[in-house]
Amino acid sequence: MKRDGREQRSGIAPTISQVAKVSGVSRATVSRAFTRPGMLSEETVRRVKAVADKLGYVPNQVARALSTGRHGNVALIVSDVANPFFPPMIRAAQLHADKAGLCVFLGNSDEDPAREELLLGRFIGQVEGLVLASSRLDEAQIRIYAARRPLVLINRDIEGITRVLIDTAPGVEAAIAHLAELGHRHIAYVSGPTTSWSNQQRRNAVRKEAAKRGLKVIAIPARPPSYGTGRLAAAPIVASGVTAAIAFDDLVAQGLLAGLAALDVDVPRSFSVVGCDDVLGETTYPPLTTVSARCADAGDVAVGLLLSQMNGGASGEIRHKLNSHLVVRASTGPAPARRKSR
């Protein structure tokens, strides 16, 4: 077999053999100089490394991976890079992976299960572990991949597979309580993707807590969840007569804010809105009351779990829950006097 284009640019890359020949040692010794210097005399290590340096030798990761089966790569697949929920998570995951010396493949499924599977297929062969954030794949598929490689899920609850769940229930409950205390009696839940674990969880939390406090809640969809669909939801929401809304995520809430403004509904004076995820900070107008979801932590924890699993740690039943809480800003206020009576 001929040498191919591997190093077509600055000539052929030096291999372990060249270094070995020049330094007058065996290839194994050169290998050890890089992987287990402690096994060699300091003198040898020094000499070999000097030669390697001069030659510009750098270990070929691919060859090493083939030999050891460890390539130091992990993959992270998200459902939508452009959703502000993910970047902080990606960043945190990267940071953690970096510290462990791992490289991370990023995949973007764009909410499409087929694409997600395609990516998975491409990654699986060259990674030591995977993390799937908000996976839209069906359970059976996920199990298949989880059987082949350490795999951890974010915001997807599958029995027996390590997962980290951002538990927005406490925050959502607090939000409902907050709204109730402000005198709201009828509220809307602006719902997200039906296949989303987060959406199901939030919807249930809203219903449960609302029931407990005797609030009426209606559901208005915003699908796919985005600024645009949130904006569109404004009209049906005000038409429904509710005085407050809690949205699937901050983006939807932000759109709702805009839609409300366009309808001349003053927030928070005549309508209250609360978001979810807390990814927009105070950048909305008015600053959004929202449920803080610690998405960055999720990325960090997921990679941590993946690492311990890769290193043979307990891969049993791990279901890591991340807490949430309500952040009250300026988009919520006392319920307005009833419209009908005016």
Place this chain on the structure above:
Amino acid sequence: MKRDGREQRSGIAPTISQVAKVSGVSRATVSRAFTRPGMLSEETVRRVKAVADKLGYVPNQVARALSTGRHGNVALIVSDVANPFFPPMIRAAQLHADKAGLCVFLGNSDEDPAREELLLGRFIGQVEGLVLASSRLDEAQIRIYAARRPLVLINRDIEGITRVLIDTAPGVEAAIAHLAELGHRHIAYVSGPTTSWSNQQRRNAVRKEAAKRGLKVIAIPARPPSYGTGRLAAAPIVASGVTAAIAFDDLVAQGLLAGLAALDVDVPRSFSVVGCDDVLGETTYPPLTTVSARCADAGDVAVGLLLSQMNGGASGEIRHKLNSHLVVRASTGPAPARRKSR
């Protein structure tokens, strides 16, 4: 050498040899069935693939890479995943890479040259090409890596290295013209990172066009560029007496908007703000007039250029410029009557 932990989970992954044995052909034939089916009889291909399927065989990318020198991976390094400028670019780059069957490593330098170099070092050995977006590395370093692998730069202008530049000058000039027509005479440029090519380009465009139209421009820094620093810039800006500001990017502009609101300065009635990049859409309040930077296209084009370079295409002097234009929304308006005269 013993088998290692590669497939510790569901037993050993089937190799080409197993498929060969079961289908009663040689390993070479199995290999061909996957890489050059045309070389084999249809019957053979069919049979081999059937067996492979049943066994769950899937070609080992790493082994293939070692043999061919092509592993189908590329790396994308950005300076800050969390900056809304990047996600659309990342998404577009991924999409293009996907179509070409490539996997992409994502690196996040967090604006730190040292981290950027670390990442580069980890990636270089296992990718066929790299794209560096808004690299903070010094030119010499970049040249070294570019000599080893096909490499394309985004928003960094280094002679001899393929680069795609988002040319915001036309948009910025249009913005200045727009402001001038609205009667503004004194404006501020809220500047970004000094090492950023984009910042230099924008600053120069502002100066040039302002000079041409006889506007006075002062510079106020917002570093690092963010919502927070933009917000902080509001005070010195109103103190300076200018009536309009053009910000390094949308995030800074958004912060400025908030800072202005906190200072009770009405936008656009008493002050005009224009952003840069157009990554926030209409989500700000008021909707931001901004220079559209087509960041998604940049990612797409960069990967395209990288591909052609990887395939031995002309790697000569390529300097791809992406155009920009002004998007007028609601954050700009006529210059207010002069404050002093009131």
Place this chain on the structure above:
DNA sequence: CTGTTAGCGCATTCAC
């Protein structure tokens, strides 16, 4: 401490 030997899984010359 260091050298020798034997693969990792695959793609590719050559023969046939």
Place this chain on the structure above:
DNA sequence: GTGAATGCGCTAACAG
């Protein structure tokens, strides 16, 4: 059209 042999660059037993 297909098989046998060889090597990609490296690491890991096994000796010494």
